[in-house]
Amino acid sequence: xxxxxxxxxxxxxxxxxxxxxxxxxxxxxxxxxxxxxxxxxxxxxxxxxxxxxxxxxxxxxxxxxxxxxxxxxxxxxxxxxxxxxxxxxxxxxxxxxxxxxxxxxxxxxxxxxxxxxxxxxxxxxxxxxxxxxxxxxxxxxxxxxxxxxxxxxxxxxxxxxxxxxxxxxxxxxxxxxxxxxxxxxxxxxxxxxxxxxxxxxxxxxxxxxxxxxxxxxxxxxxxxxxxxxxxxxxxxxxxxxxxxxxxxxxxxxxxxxxxxxxxxxxxxxxxxxxxxxxxxxxxxxxxxxxxxxxxxxxxxxxxxxxxxxxxxxxxxxxxxxxxxxxxxxxxxxxxxxxxxxxxxxxxxxxxxxxxxxxxxxxxxxxxxxxxxxxxxxxxxxxxxxxxxx
Ligand code: FAS
Ligand code: PHB
Numbered sequence: 001x002x003x004x005x006x007x008x009x010x011x012x013x014x015x016x017x018x019x020x021x022x023x024x025x026x027x028x029x030x031x032x033x034x035x036x037x038x039x040x041x042x043x044x045x046x047x048x049x050x051x052x053x054x055x056x057x058x059x060x061x062x063x064x065x066x067x068x069x070x071x072x073x074x075x076x077x078x079x080x081x082x083x084x085x086x087x088x089x090x091x092x093x094x095x096x097x098x099x100x101x102x103x104x105x106x107x108x109x110x111x112x113x114x115x116x117x118x119x120x121x122x123x124x125x126x127x128x129x130x131x132x133x134x135x136x137x138x139x140x141x142x143x144x145x146x147x148x149x150x151x152x153x154x155x156x157x158x159x160x161x162x163x164x165x166x167x168x169x170x171x172x173x174x175x176x177x178x179x180x181x182x183x184x185x186x187x188x189x190x191x192x193x194x195x196x197x198x199x200x201x202x203x204x205x206x207x208x209x210x211x212x213x214x215x216x217x218x219x220x221x222x223x224x225x226x227x228x229x230x231x232x233x234x235x236x237x238x239x240x241x242x243x244x245x246x247x248x249x250x251x252x253x254x255x256x257x258x259x260x261x262x263x264x265x266x267x268x269x270x271x272x273x274x275x276x277x278x279x280x281x282x283x284x285x286x287x288x289x290x291x292x293x294x295x296x297x298x299x300x301x302x303x304x305x306x307x308x309x310x311x312x313x314x315x316x317x318x319x320x321x322x323x324x325x326x327x328x329x330x331x332x333x334x335x336x337x338x339x340x341x342x343x344x345x346x347x348x349x350x351x352x353x354x355x356x357x358x359x360x361x362x363x364x365x366x367x368x369x370x371x372x373x374x375x376x377x378x379x380x381x382x383x384x385x386x387x388x389x
Contacts, residue, residue, distance in 0.1 A: 001029065001147065001148070001149045001150070001202070002149070002150045002151065003027045003028060003029045003150075003151050004021075004026050004027045004028065004152050004153070004316070005017075005018075005021055005026060005027070005028045005029075005151060005152065005154070005155055005312065006028070006029055006136075006137075006138045006149050006151040006153075006154050006155070006158050007028050007029065007030045007031070007129075007152050007154075007155045007167075008030075008031050008126055008138065008154065008155070008157060008158045008159055008162065008163065008164055009030070009031075009032065009037055009156070009157035009158035009159060009162060009164075009286065010030050010031070010032030010034075010036075010109075010119050010121070010291065010300060011032075011039060011105065011157065011158075011159060011284070011285075012101060012104055012105050012108065012186075012284070012298055012302075012306065013157035013283045013284030013285070013286075013301040013305055014030050014032070014155065014157035014158075014283075014284075015030065015105065015108035015109065015112060015119075015157055016055065016056070016059060016061075016108055016110075016301075016302065016305045017157060017283060017305045017308060017309060018030050018112060018117060018119075019059045019060075019061060019108055019111050019112065019115075020058070020059050020309040021060075021309060021312060021313075021357070022115050022117055023059065023060065023273065024312070024316070025316075026312060027117075028117060028155075028312070029117075029118050029120065029149055029151075030112070030117075030118065030119040030120070030337055031120050031123045031126055031138065031140055031149075032119055032120065032122075032123065033122070033124070033126070033158075034121065034122070035121050035122060035304050036109060036119075036121055036353065039105060039109075039290065040102060040105060040106055041102075041272070042101070042102060042105075042110070043100070043102060043186065043188055043219075043261050043263070044100075044101040044102070044145035044297070044298070045100070045101035045295065045297055045298035045299075046101070046211050046212075046219055046295070047072075047096050047097075047098055047100075047136070047198070047211075047295035047299075047310070048065070048069070048096060048097045048098075048099055048104070048298070048299065049096055049295075049299040049302070049385060049386030050094050050095065050096065050097075050385060051299065051302060051303060051306070051386045051388075051389050052298065052302035052386075053065065053069075053097050053265060055302050055305065055306055056104070056107075057252050058113070059108075060111065061107045061110075061111045062107075063106055064103070064107055065097065065099050065103070065104070065107065068075045068099065068103070068214070069097040069098060069099035070097065070098040070099070070212070070214075071095050071096075071097055072088070072095055072096050072097070072098055072197055072198065073087065073088050073095045073197075074086055074087045074088050074089065074097070074197055075088070075197050075198040075199070075200065075384065076195065076197055076198065076199040076200065077200050077202075077207070077349075077367070077370060077380075078199055078200065078201040078202070078246070078247050078250070079201070079202040079203070079364075079367050080203060080204070081364070081368065081371070082371060083199075083247060084370055084377070084382055086196075086377050086380050086381050086384065087377070087381070088381045088384065088385050091374075091377060091381040091382070092251070092378070092381050092382050093380045094385040094386070095385065096295075096384070096385055096386075098198075098211070098212060098213070099213075100213045101298050102217075103213075104285060104298070118332070120140075120142065120355055122142060122143075123140040123141070123142050124140065124141045124142065125139075125140060125141050126138060126139075126140040126158075126163050126279060127139045127140070127163065128154055128156075128163065128164065128167040130279075131154060131167060131168075131278045131279050131280035132277060132278035132279075133278065133279070134279070134386055135150065135223045136150075136151060136152075136153070136154055136278070136279045136280070137149060137150045137151065138151065138154060147221045152279065153279045153280075153281065153283070153312065153324075154279060154280045155281050155283055156280055156282045156283065156286045156287075156310065157283045157284055157286060158285070158286050159285040159286055159362055160285045160286070160289055161269070162286050164277060164280060164282055164286050165272055165282055165286050165287065167277070168272075168274075168277040168280065168282075169277075170283060172274070172277060173272055173273070173274075174272070174273045174274075175271070175273075176269075176270065176271045176273075177196045177268065177269065177270045177271075178268065178269040178270075178273075178343070179266070179267075179268050180266075180267035180269075180291060180346060181226060181352060181353050181354070182223050182224060182225060182226060182267065182350060182351075182352075182353070183222070183224055183226055183228070183264045183265055183266045183267060184207075184209075184221045184222070184223060184227075184264065184265050184267065184292065185195075185221065185222050185224040185228065185230070185233055185238065185262070185264050186219065186220070186221045186261070186262070186263050186264070186265065186311050187219070187220050187221075187235070187238055187259045187261070187262050188213070188217065188218070188219055188259065188260050188262075189217075189218050189220070189256070189257045189258065189259055190216055190257055190258075190260060191216070191217075191218050191255045191256060191257040192215060192216055192218065192255055192286070193210065193211075193212035193215070193218045194210050194218070194246075194250055194253060194254045194255070195210060195250065196213075198210060198211050199246070199250060200293075200345075200349055201245050201246050201247070201250075201349075201350075202229045202348065202349040202350070202363075202367065203244070203245040203246075203351075204343065204351065205241070205244055205245050205351070206222060206223035206224075206245060206350065206351045207222070207223040207245070207293075207349045207350045207351070208220070208221065208222045208223070208241075208242055208245035208246060209221040210242075210246070210250070220238075220242055222238065222241050222242055222245060223350050223351065224264060225353075226266065228264060228265055229264070230262050230263060232302055232307035233262065235256070235258055235259050235262075238259070238262070239254070239256040242254070253346055255310075265292070267291040267292070267293075267346065268289050268291065269289065269290060269291060269339055269342065269343055270288060270289040271287070271288045271332070271335060271336065271339060272287050273328070273332055274328040274332070275327065275331050275332060276306070276324070276327055276328040276330075281308055281324070281327060281328075282304075283304040283305060283308055284300075284301030284304055284305070285297065285300065285301065286338070287304070287331075287335070287339040288300060288335050288338075290338055290339055290342035290343075291342050291343070291345075291346045292342075293342055293345040293346040293349060293350075294338070294341045294342035294344075294345040294346075294383065294384065295384070296338040296341065296342050299338070299386060300334070300335055302340045303331065303335075303384060303389045304331045304335075306389045307323075307326075307327050307330050307331050307389070308324075308327055308331075310323055311323025311325075311326070311327050312324060334387065337383070337387055338383075338387075341383040341384075345380075347363065348366050348367065348370075360373040
């Protein structure tokens with residue numbers, strides 16, 4: 001088989017890139033390790049920056065998002081000293097849309113089906129060959145048969161545990177990582193959200209987040225030790241702990257119910273540079289990870305897709321390599337700003353087991369500055385709604 005772009009990974013990065021390239025008249029094949037059902041069973045991001053929303057509209061896949069997504073003009077930062085509403089609209093003139101990544105992925109699969117472009121699921125042993133040459137190809141196995149795809153370029157959209165990043169020689173890669181000493185226990189429940197905007201709560205017991213997917217589907221998180229397992233947490237234990245971390249007037253109106261999904265995600269900051277090696281481009285979680293505190297994971301994958309899509313179109317239309325040559329530097333510049341914001345929000349809102357009394361005072365002063373300063377709130381707001389692509 002031959003195609004122009006072989007995309008490894010059928011998550012949001014790979015699917016969005018494939019959809020945009022199709023609209024640009026560029027052929028792609030997507031290889032996905034898991035089944036579509038498994039990919040669509042993942043509960044992940046919930047907040048879409050305006051940049052991702054614009055890209056989804058450009059890709060022609062935002063009809064349901066625009067109909068069912070919740071426009072949020074603000075969010076609450078809560079602590080025992082009080083609640084601060086960050087007014088995105090007043091401070092930036094922009095908003096975010098709450099619409100689950102699962103639905104984004106579903107819409108992208110539906111679009112791929114409509115154009116009849118191939119997604120090959122349950123591929124095994126995907127291997128990248130010749131990325132540092134002019135004739136790259138990808139091999140894989142499916143149903144016991146070996147296959148080969150010759151292509152012009154390879155887009156590594158295969159997430160943190162994928163094969164693409166590892167294909168770049170260790171002597172070329174520079175990796176930066178910070179692992180946080182806690183995780184997030186997340187619960188999805190068919191209950192009305194406790195508030196009509198997200199509540200990010202810092203408490204001496206640890207962080208909590210109140211989010212949602214729709215008027216009767218709520219998403220909640222509590223910070224938990226890395227040693228915790230999901231089976232350690234009954235629904236009752238989760239709701240009790242969540243209540244302890246919320247302002248009393250919020251805890252009182254919390255409506256609980258059985259969890260329909262419960263999982264623990266570790267928190268990590270990670271960046272690999274460069275995001276290009278010859279004819280291989282890394283995109284999304286294959287190249288970077290953020291703690292979900294700033295809701296930047298999916299949204300930073302979107303800015304990668306934006307840069308790569310435009311660079312590849314420029315190459316095929318004008319045989320101008322500037323866009324793809326600039327890709328890594330341009331993507332990495334925006335990624336580091338998202339990493340900084342996500343790291344800052346995580347330090348602001350979480351209880352770190354080893355932190356000193358001084359550290360706690362610094363965090364409380366940061367929260368007080370946020371409460372009292374329009375400039376501090378403006379900085380949080382412009383990062384949260386999304387810095388320019
Ligand atoms: P993904 O990991 O989504 O997709 C990569 C795809 O490649 C997967 O489908 C995988 O099966 C496939 N793949 C891997 N190896 C392969 C191989 N060798 N061959 C073929 N296919 C292969 N972000 C937020 O903004 N907010 C959140 O609350 C949030 N929560 C998260 C919770 C968890 C548990 C995780 C893991 C991430 C979370 N994220 C969150 C980040 C998440 O949303 C990512 O940013 C987003 O999925 C990035 O999309 P992709 O780059 O497509 O990577
Ligand atoms: C979610 O709704 O899953 C969500 C929202 C905001 C975040 C993280 C997760 O910062």
